Amino acid sequence: MSELIGKTSPSNNGFIGFFYDDPEILPQNIQGRFYFDSNDQQIDDLQAANKARAVLEGQCLAKRLYLKKANVDLTNNVDRIVITGKIISTV
């Protein structure tokens, strides 16, 4: 997984992915996978390396977007982010 992500650089050459395999809550009632290129054009699929990074970056961007929506000032009012849990289950 790290190897695949390592083949692309941060911001993924503008490729973005939304991965709603189950009906999502944020945003509500949307399901499916959606991909966009650097011109904001929707495309059918991403190459494996871009897709791997798109999951990571897409999930981070979603969290950032909703924090911003809720008026959390990440620049001035957040000193640290504590992360717990599991990236992937080991079952």
Add this chain to the structure above:
Amino acid sequence: MPLIYPGCGQQHGSVYWKNHSELENLKNADSKSSSLVDLLQSSFSRIDCPIWMDSSTTDECQLIEKTVGNAQNLFQITGSKAYERFTGSQIMKIAKKTPEVYQQTERIQLISNFLTSILLGQYAPIDLSDGSGMNLLDIRQHQWSKQCLNACGNDLEKKLSEKLVYPRTALGTIAKYFVEKYGFNNQCQIVSCTGDNPSSYYALASDPKTVVISLGTSDTVMAAIPASAMPKEAFDGHLLVNPLTANPESNLLMLLLCFKNGSLVRERMYS
């Protein structure tokens, strides 16, 4: 040294007491030979209790939103739009579908203050952070919203108790039952229990400048915002009284966001 016994319970679930005389018996030493189940067997007006997994109250949710105007207004008062699992709509359903049960109910508690009550041997008040998961609490005024209460049931304020406590309030010493039966120190102080989500946040965020992210099947994000910065537009997240808040002056809210597509998506991608 006085010991402190804190705890937490799943948010939203509710417990229906018929009377508190058996509960108060836990303060007597002679109760220790019996189990709690036996001691409290005629205390409740309802044996099965609704928990967060129930989603049968869509009609009740619409009624609550209608009472205050719309979803936007309900969000401004209670920090959330109406949700089926939230306690207000669950209480309304019980009051409407089984009025005799509702009538017989002396006290309605959340799972967290139910636990506190058992440990104390007397009714404990609802904690403001856990109380924020009911669609009934004015999260900026730190008191019940009368409008929401009236929409959900007659005399509901009496049944919930007017009294609310700030998170982490010490409420008294442990009931004698636990001292005699399990050897607790009789000076052990019982601190108000809270909901599972505010409890995880409090454990990991030592100050309001920490954002907590929990990765799992669903990913959750928790953060602090001042009540004065409460977003104007409703969204599908939740705002609660922040458990870092200990008095009326520190008016801090806790943001709770839940993203359903978490580790399962990552697993499919990376395994």
